[in-house]
Amino acid sequence: MASEQSRTRVFSAPRRVQVDEHASSLQAIALACCGLAGVDAAVVLLGWAINEPGLERVAPGLAVMRFNTAVCLLALAVAFAIPRRAAAGRAVATIGAGVAGVLAGLQLAEWAFGIGLGVDQLVVTDPGSGPHPGRSSAAVATCVLLLAAASLTTGRRRAWRRTRQALLLAPAAVAWLALVGYAYDAQSLTNLGSFFTIALHTALAIVLLSIAGLASTRRGRLEWVLFSEDAGGALSRRLAPMALVGLPFIGLACLAAHRLSWINDVTMVALTVVLCTLAFGAATWTAATRVARLDNARRATLADLTQLKQGLELQVAARAEQLRSRHDEIAVLEDRQRIAADIHDVVIQRLFAAGMFLHGTPTSEAIVQERIGSAIESMDAAIRDLRNSIFELGGNQSRVLDLATAVDDICTDAARVLGFRPDVLVDDPDREADTVRDDLLAVVRESLSNVARHASASSVDVVLRTGHGLISLTVTDDGTGMTSTPHSSGTRNMAERARRRGGDCVWTTVEPHGTRVWWHVPGTPSDLVLEPAADDIADDVADDPAPDELADEPADEPELDADAASAGLGR
Template sequence: MAARRRSLRTIRAAVLDEWERRGRTRSVGLACLAGLIALLVVVGWFLEVEVLVSPGGHSTSTKFVTAVMSLTLGAAVVTLAGRVRDALAAATALVAFLIVVEWVAGVSLGLDQAVVDDFLNPAAAGVHPGRPSILTCLCFVSLAGAVVLVPRGRDRLGSVLAWFPAALGLVAIFAHVYDAREIYRAASTTAMAAPTGVMLVLLSLAVLLTVPHGALQWMWFGTDPGAGLLRLITPIALFAIPFIGWLRVQGQSEGLFDTEVGSALLMTVVAVGVIGVTYRAARTAQRIDVEREKLVDELHQVNQELEERVRSRSVQINRQRTRLALLEERDRIARDLHDRVIQRIFAAGLQVAALGRTARKIEQEHGDDRQLGESLNSVARELDMAIRELRNSIFELTSIGDHDDIEQVLIDIATRSSRILGFMPAVTADGLVDGLAPDLVAQVASVIQEALSNIARHARASHVTVSLVGTDHDLTVEVTDDGVGLPDPLPRSSGISNLMNRARNLNGTATWSANEPRGTVMTWRVPRRPGDTLDRGPEPLLDTEA
């Protein structure tokens, strides 16, 4: 779960980084577009081309100083050098602030027509035709502050300063579209030309797109339904509805219909647009709800699978705990038998043997024929057999630790079996014996331990060889001894039955054959992977299969 959370955080960080990269690219494009408009205005002033400085033919024109401030502020947005950016923004803010001082104090610092003359409105007494309006200058001061603050992490204040000129620019654009002369009347301190409004909006959007993870980046690049809905509504609000309003104004001015009819048509179109947008939003919400229900179902299914896995894992853990407790108890019993019972029986056997020797000596001296010594020797032999049986039982009770290395398991079993055999059996491991499943390793360990225990009980062998051979398909355990051999037919003892059952449960075989010149060969062969069927091949006819 923690890894999943880290992965989600990494993905979200990558998405936000992509937003910043794409936002920077769009910001440069918008700033360059604003700079292009400003450059056309500058060219228009130098060449005295009226359509470039006043496209609508109105009395309000885009001032030369306004175009210069747009150029410098656009360059500040485009540049990546912090000092250059701050210097350009500061220069823009200083010029705009000085013009505001000129308006407020009623003085002239010569900034109005320092470079070019206003050929549209020649200067008259008390008139400053080349001077931008107060609102225009305040917008540039605000934008310059946003350009400086946003790269320094002051995103919220920078966004507020950038939205202010965007709103005033939209007002100016719509005022020119609807020919609202009161807003842009000549020589007013609030007059703003249409190109000025367009440049302010473009520059504001360029600054807002540089705000990391800001509202404009989310609306422009976000993939969630909210961002998609905003991308749908924004063109309708900024272009479709204003265009409908413009058609109404034009229709009324041409006398096609009166105010009431125009209002009715406008409201009808707006209502249809609102219904269309609402329908789109409702369909989006429905899709989100369907996806949410699908995700809830998938989450419920995953939760059930997790619960089932936890339940299965709990059962396995409890089973392992039970097995571990059983093994620990068996080890404890084996230690107790070895440390207490065997030692006491061994001590008793030594005493009985000593008594037997004493009794035989007395019988020889006094001629007693009751054969007490022989009886005591018989008891000593029985005690020795009991000690052997107890050691076999201890060997069977002793658990083999879990190992990934099957060769280490063979060495552990051989070392422990040497105490009951009286010698160290030889062990070999050949072929593909690495990477066996833990369950199969445990089965092999149990089989070898059972076979060695049977040899210690019955074979009276002096040499034993344990061989393990692995292939891609099967695993073969071969235990060879030089003991007395097995009778024919093979007896169904508990040890032999255990070996047969283990092989049968794994789709394998357990066979016994004679070893030349004497002894027995036990071959136990099973598939390497659970569920596979053993390729038996030809088997000796005298062997007994599991």
């Protein structure tokens, strides 16, 4: 559980925050190392300035840090410690590294060519013995030159970082060898003549400056060893302390036991080997355990990601299947709507136009009139069946949303027979008339058919209004007017449609000539119900027989007479 929480914290933390924390820690390490190396060099320079030999060496009998060496190490400490974000910082760092590099290069040239360039005792006089007083050893000058070159190598490319780290590790290895020689009192590792003589505090300062340079290298090996979460970083953090501190300490302890005559030479060597093996084995076991935990965490995370991936794939597959199924359904619906639109726009309109044409056919023969009526009723039945089919196919949905357009389309079709287009006014802001849509459209068609057959009108007004609890449709023409009570199957159907919904349909004469049809049914309940706009309709309704009274007349009376008498019926 703890490992899962740790992994959660690592994965959830923003990468920029982690990088900033690492950079600040590495910068602190670099500053600390530069500070110690700088203090070391400054103390030596002070000893040379006041001529105090005790400050020039760590202990009597040990090697002395030369004045030029102290100057170079102090300049390198400044170069590695100074921030390089600003131009001034970069300039100071370049000057410090340049001074150290020039001094070290001149001294190496003196050793290489056997010449004296006058830089050994340029500032102070070195009273020490030796063939070249004041001159740093070749090993120290080489280490300083490598450190200066590393300080000047600041490219961000991977090859530059590798070069910089190689330049830093070489002097660190030489200085570490000298430190081990001092720890084991092995003069062969610390004093090999004038070419390889390194003072104790010189070796320590070189190691500190190498660490500072490695710490200031962004995305370098030291950062990877200290902060990496992978198996390599974990293994390095477990083995590096044992290799750098543990094994030298074991060797030093065995050497001390030999010097105290507790063990002989052979026993010392055997004991050193055994203890180093045990220590290194323990460190390896600890590192392997840590790596195993990291690997188990990686495997658990990979398993979780695999499971999550499989779940997402299943969801995507299911969603894709739903989309394909939906796409097929949409394709079917589009085909149905297209077929329904073709039926409505072509077939139904042609049937309606044919019916209107038959309505307007003048004839006085009863048999012909009867056959024409039968044909018209068959066409009406066919139109109703087609409209039901359109509704079932889904093609009438868009038209159901717009009753005004449907009325306007009917009037446009009627213009082919009337010879003019009726004027249309639809006042239905709350879409109340949609509840009686089919009845309204049928009444409009029948009223316009009657006008075309009998009225000989030159204008027709179609008005649909809703409100105050009433749905009102009026069709007014300026034709010949009513000559008798309307009595036909069409007018009976109009009245029946109104009565089925609790309303009524009345016909009145308009002065000076013409006919008005008022078809009305109850709408949304309201406290106030208004009559139609024309006041003469209400006055004439009381004198005219209602359609329900006409339904009781003898059935054997020809419908043609009633139709002929109802010239110019309107809505």
